[in-house]
């Protein structure tokens with residue numbers, strides 16, 4: 108009796124008659140032998156659990172933790188790219204500044220940037236600060252400055268930002284990209 112139609116089909120799609128090659132059998136996962144540490148995604152309040160794989164004290168991969176009741180092994184694109192936060196060669200490591208009307212970026216020191224930001228915040232706040240609203244009520248606020256936080260801010264950083272910008276400087280529009 109010849110090969111059945113189903114065996115012919117399996118053969119054509121590489122199933123039964125074609126076992127894995129020796130090379131395929133020798134392949135190992137990229138995390139093979141790595142140390143695994145259970146951690147939590149640093150990005151948002153969902154708190155997905157991650158498995159951080161390290162070898163020779165270097166992070167080689169970060170994946171979703173399948174044992175977590177929160178994310179059951181999944182991660183959103185941000186969480187799945189957590190390793191890039193530390194190791195991406197595309198990350199810019201110095202201050203880049205583009206002057207008004209300029210068509211190019213310049214590299215500046217962190218001290219220069221902090222001084223410039225502080226000066227601009229002070230000037231803008233002083234120019235747009237309201238002590239009282241139109242009905243005479245004390246408000247001590249400014250809407251001349253806004254702040255939009257990004258996904259890599261953690262809860263503690265967001266707490267400090269809110270304390271400084273709203274409580275300290277009176278800035279009203281303080282938002283975070285995770286809420287938008």
Ligand code: SF4
Nearest residue numbers: 148150151155183186
């Ligand atoms: S950023 Fe994504 S992976 Fe990270 S905790 Fe939030 S939902 Fe989970």
